[in-house]
Amino acid sequence: MEQLIIALGWVGVFAPVALGAVGSAIGCSVAGQAACGAMLDVESGYGKFVGVSAMPSSQVIYGIVIMFTLSGLGVTMTTSAGLFGIGLLTGIALMYSAIYQGQAVAACINASKNKPEVFGLSIAPAAIVEGFAVFAFVFALVLGQAIV
Amino acid sequence: MAxxxxxxxxxxLPHIDSLFSSKITPISRFQLDKRLSMLNTADQQRLVTIENLLHWDHLGDDVDETVLIRQAERARATLGSQALNDLIDWRLDMRTIIAALRRKHAGQQAPTVPKWSYGTRYEYIRNHWNSPTLGLGSAFPWIPKVNECLRNGECVALEKILLQAVWEHLNHLAMKHHHDFEAVVIYVLRWNLVARWTAYDTDKARVRFRNLIENSLGDFKDQLPASNRT
Structure with missing residues (x-):
């Protein structure tokens, strides 16, 4: 039983990176494919499409920071339950936010490809999704300090 | 393809703005086909099936309707998507309605064959043959306008009403499908509408009409007065 609880603690520590990486991979893939498609249809402005398609990569970076913070607390019988809860839920939040941010970025690329003047506005939904990922990131760090 | x-x-694919104000298609068919080659083989086959089902350009003049109806049902069953089946049904129902209204306008009675057309409403239409809107006025609100055009012989207005109805239906569906195979099908069907509208040519139509008349008349053409031959 003790080993299982410790294992769950480690799952919680690594979940933000693993799930964040899955989300970022999917999100960047979706946005990147949209950018590639847009480049077939326009004659200029390729750089902004490629640049904006990297937006969903931030979630895995947040995951790495959370992992180092949580692992610094030490995985013991007393901390494992807290690490598992915070780490796993933060990982899920980061994963979904990256996936849906990728779709928001794809929509932004599609809209700004047809109407370049709306690029700034069309990126707003993706930026709002980023905000939710930041909430999960910041409060995971804050709450993590209460585990020990 | 994932x-x-x-x-x-x-x-x-370039954005398709509008139907009737388009002067040319936003992308040539050659370029469109090149882009569509990104689809995997199964999707390409499904797209060809749908286009063959909805566009009759490839059919000859002597088509056996019974065989055609059977082929359409078989093709529809292979699509494997409820949204696509609904779209196909709607378009085929539309064809059936137009066929029924034209037949009524020509003074014909309700078809005696139970399975006389495509789609899902042919039996309902047969049972409501005497209604001016075939009992479908609420589901297809353009039927009264079509009746009026048929009565007045306004072919261009009729064509515009039908194209507009299809365009609006496709636009409505496009709001539900953004990045899936259904969205690709909707785009291609919208492109086809624009291609059809922009290809309309009075001179070509006149030549085609004359050829059809000549083919129909056959040997009797020579018996016409000389002034009617040109």
Whole structure:
């Protein structure tokens, strides 16, 4: 039983990176494919499409920071339950936010490809999704300090 | 092709603004086919099936309707998507309605054959033959306008009403499908509408009409007065 609880603690520590990486991979893939498609249809402005398609990569970076913070607390019988809860839920939040941010970025690329003047506005939904990922990131760090 | 790869294809296609104000198609058929080659083989086959089902350009003049109806049912069953089946049904129902209204306008009675057309409403239409809107006025609100055009012989207005109805239906569906195979099909069907509208040519139509008349008349053509031959 003790080993299982410790294992769950480690799952919680690594979940933000693993799930964040899955989300970022999917999100960047979706946005990147949209950018590639847009480049077939326009004659200029390729750089902004490629640049904006990297937006969903931030979630895995947040995951790495959370992992180092949580692992610094030490995985013991007393901390494992807290690490598992915070780490796993933060990982899920980061994963979904990256996936849906990728779709928001794809929509932004599609809209700004047809109407370049709306690029700034069309990126707003993706930026709002980023905000939710930041909430999960910041409060995971804050709450993590209460585990020990 | 992975499901998400529809993003590449759909963002590579230029936006189709409007139907009646278009002067040319936003992308040539050659370029469109090149882009559509991004689809995997199964999707390409499904797209060809749908286009063959909805466009009759490839059919000859002597088509056996019974065989055609059977082929359409078989093709529809292979699509494997409820949204696509609904779209196909709607378009085929539309064809059936137009056929029924034209027949009524020509003074014909309700068809005696139970399975006389495509779609899902042919039996209902047969049972409501005497209603001016075939009992479908609420589901297809353009039927009264079509009746009026048929009565007045306004062919161009009729064509515009039908194209507009299809365009609006496709626009409505496009709001529900953004990055999937259904979105690709909707784009191609919208492109086809624009291609059809922009290809209309009075001179070509006159030549085609004359050829059809000559083919129909056959040897009797020579018996016409000389002034009617040109």
């Amino acid at each position: 499901e998400n790869a529809y993003y590449t294809l759909l963002t590579s």
